[in-house]
Amino acid sequence: MADIIIRLHDGAPKPEHLLGFDVLPLFPDAREQELDSWFAIRLxxxxxxxxxVRALTQTPExxxxxxxxxxxxx
Structure with a gap:
């Protein structure tokens, strides 16, 4: 099993899924807005x-x- 770490562009909506995979907050209890854009996908x-990873980097968000x-x- 591999984990993919992703960061969204500023202002991008927080997805529940990307490319059919569940997207989980990397820092779910963070108060800093910068950390709010980091997520993980467990493959x-x-x-x-x-x-x-190549496919994710091609998605606009x-x-x-x-x-x-x-x-x-x-």
Whole structure:
């Protein structure tokens, strides 16, 4: 499973879905407006994360999209 992190353009409406995937707030309790534009999409294993990132960057509301790096051990 891969996580895609996205940032929307300023003023873009907050979507519930993009490209058929559920969009979740990355910072749901944030009070800062800047953090309000960051979201995550959790991809199932059968999806190619790089292809989804390329498709997301072609949507008008998405400013940035990338695959979240795996967590590293401390």
């Amino acid at each position: 199932p294993d059968d999806q190619n994360a790089d292809e989804v 998405v400013a940035t999209a990338y695959v979240k790096p795996p967590e590293s051990a401390p």
